[in-house]
Amino acid sequence: MSCPMSFGELNIPSSRAFWDDCEEDELDSNQDPEKLDLKFQEGAQETPIPSELFVLIEGPNIEGFGNAVIKEQSSRVICDIPPKKSTSKLAFNASNKQLLAVLEDELSYSGEITELLIPYAQVAKNVFTITLKPKVEYKSEEINKYSDDITIVRGVDANLKGVIELEAPNFIVGVTAGIASWCKQSNHPCSSYIIYTDKLPLDEIAAQPVLKLLQKLGVPCSTSYTPPRKDDSHLYS
Amino acid sequence: MLFLKNKELTKLNVENYTVIIPSICVGNAAQLACDLLIASKQLRRIGSLSHPALIPVHGPSAYQHEPDDRVASCELYEGSEDKLLVVQFRAPFVSRHVSSFQRELVDLLKDARRVVILSGSFGFERRVIESSPYAYRASDRFKLEHATQLNNSAVVQWKEHTGDLIYGGGNGLQLYKAFEQQNVPVMLLFRYLLEGDNSTDASLIVRELNELCDDFLQLRGSGDGGFKLTVPKSWNLLFGNDVTELLF
Numbered sequence A: 001m002s003c004p005m006s007f008g009e010l011n012i013p014s015s016r017a018f019w020d021d022c023e024e025d026e027l028d029s030n031q032d033p034e035k036l037d038l039k040f041q042e043g044a045q046e047t048p049i050p051s052e053l054f055v056l057i058e059g060p061n062i063e064g065f066g067n068a069v070i071k072e073q074s075s076r077v078i079c080d081i082p083p084k085k086s087t088s089k090l091a092f093n094a095s096n097k098q099l100l101a102v103l104e105d106e107l108s109y110s111g112e113i114t115e116l117l118i119p120y121a122q123v124a125k126n127v128f129t130i131t132l133k134p135k136v137e138y139k140s141e142e143i144n145k146y147s148d149d150i151t152i153v154r155g156v157d158a159n160l161k162g163v164i165e166l167e168a169p170n171f172i173v174g175v176t177a178g179i180a181s182w183c184k185q186s187n188h189p190c191s192s193y194i195i196y197t198d199k200l201p202l203d204e205i206a207a208q209p210v211l212k213l214l215q216k217l218g219v220p221c222s223t224s225y226t227p228p229r230k231d232d233s234h235l236y237s
Numbered sequence B: 001m002l003f004l005k006n007k008e009l010t011k012l013n014v015e016n017y018t019v020i021i022p023s024i025c026v027g028n029a030a031q032l033a034c035d036l037l038i039a040s041k042q043l044r045r046i047g048s049l050s051h052p053a054l055i056p057v058h059g060p061s062a063y064q065h066e067p068d069d070r071v072a073s074c075e076l077y078e079g080s081e082d083k084l085l086v087v088q089f090r091a092p093f094v095s096r097h098v099s100s101f102q103r104e105l106v107d108l109l110k111d112a113r114r115v116v117i118l119s120g121s122f123g124f125e126r127r128v129i130e131s132s133p134y135a136y137r138a139s140d141r142f143k144l145e146h147a148t149q150l151n152n153s154a155v156v157q158w159k160e161h162t163g164d165l166i167y168g169g170g171n172g173l174q175l176y177k178a179f180e181q182q183n184v185p186v187m188l189l190f191r192y193l194l195e196g197d198n199s200t201d202a203s204l205i206v207r208e209l210n211e212l213c214d215d216f217l218q219l220r221g222s223g224d225g226g227f228k229l230t231v232p233k234s235w236n237l238l239f240g241n242d243v244t245e246l247l248f
Helices: A024-029 A063-073 A107-122 A175-185 A204-216 B026-040 B095-109 B140-145 B172-181 B199-212
Strands: A051-059 A076-080 A089-093 A098-104 A124-134 A151-156 A190-197 B002-004 B018-022 B044-049 B057-060 B074-079 B084-089 B114-122 B134-138 B186-193
Touching: A051 A063, A051 A107, A051 A175, A063 A089, A063 A098, A063 A204, A098 A107, A098 A175, A107 A124, A107 A175, A124 A175, A124 A204, A151 A204, A151 B057, A175 A190, A175 B044, A175 B057, A190 A204, B018 B026, B018 B095, B026 B084, B026 B114, B026 B186, B026 B199, B044 B095, B095 B172, B114 B172, B114 B199, B134 B140, B140 B186, B172 B186, B186 B199
Parallel strands: A051 A098, A051 A124, A124 A190, B018 B084, B018 B114, B114 B186
Antiparallel strands: A076 A089, A089 A098, A151 A190, B002 B044, B044 B074, B074 B084, B134 B186
């Protein structure tokens, strides 16, 4: 494991091979880990629910925004998605048969969670993924064009008017990437949207483009979002 | 999970194929070398792999010659004329699943004619400065089948590695041992290098591999014995965006 760093200290990673800070000589001792499972609510259907539309939203500190969308839709939470209970969840709206997955950024588990959610994508007629990323991660040769924009919206196989296709070398990672990749390989309909934003977690202004996108995709939601009040400031968040 | 583009195929046939696999090593040099190989030889994407050990990746194609493809965490590229299969990784591994992933990967590729794993090691681990910046490790079967090339000191001056660990080499040695256990002819070739702009290291690894494996790489196009490498479009902005004007 890496040591705590002092100010100004140069950090040369001992290995680039492992996301989770494993040393190369520790690898042999690793046993096959326990499998993750979806934590179903009492009385909820445990088999994959067929849906008209399966929407996945993933990003850092997405819980507050996700809860607001679920509440607005009057959807019922079916299960918590591991590893963190209650931050990531799957909700179903029986009236319009829309399934919504709210996913906290957790790359170490994203491969496993993808495998848990693929059965839901398999029985969905259409899949949309939305990934929220900090704006600084957007790479462009004309980056100065976007210096005043709060949000940059891009798509991969997106068929929404006005959404520009994502250009290399940009890409998405995580569960949304896993589901979109599975759909592509399996010839299953899927469009991916990436929202590069100046403000994460989303606030009233930064949430606007996300809400507009959801509405355009046919996901009923409010026109505004007020983040839940927190006791601590957002100064370092 | 193996996804093959040709849905009529149920398994990957690698008989008589040479398989090149990058380890995720210092400077990502081995992955960059595989990028150069795929782009220069315009290899065809035949499928991809998914596994909990692989952090999922999705996005626009990394190569100019396959514009409609989408990147994935682990991609498989084929050059059917040269019987060449190149594996490309685009994300680091999740360590707790690596053993199971390596078992699956070895099982998938164990029928190959030979497997070459590319890697790198920290430059400061090279103890003798005058020695070759490359080192290798090869299974007995590989050595037997390539005795002519490996013993030709005019071409190959690599030092044989015998240690238990390659510092900075990522999962390369573990993967090598897994193939060796299955009696697959396997070689691990690595270059001593440092973090930074490793695009030159990647070209040098490809050049060195070409010395040994000229028969299947066949990268020599021009009459002077040199070869031309194509840089993939995913190498644009390798070190991020231009500095914003607002800074000044």
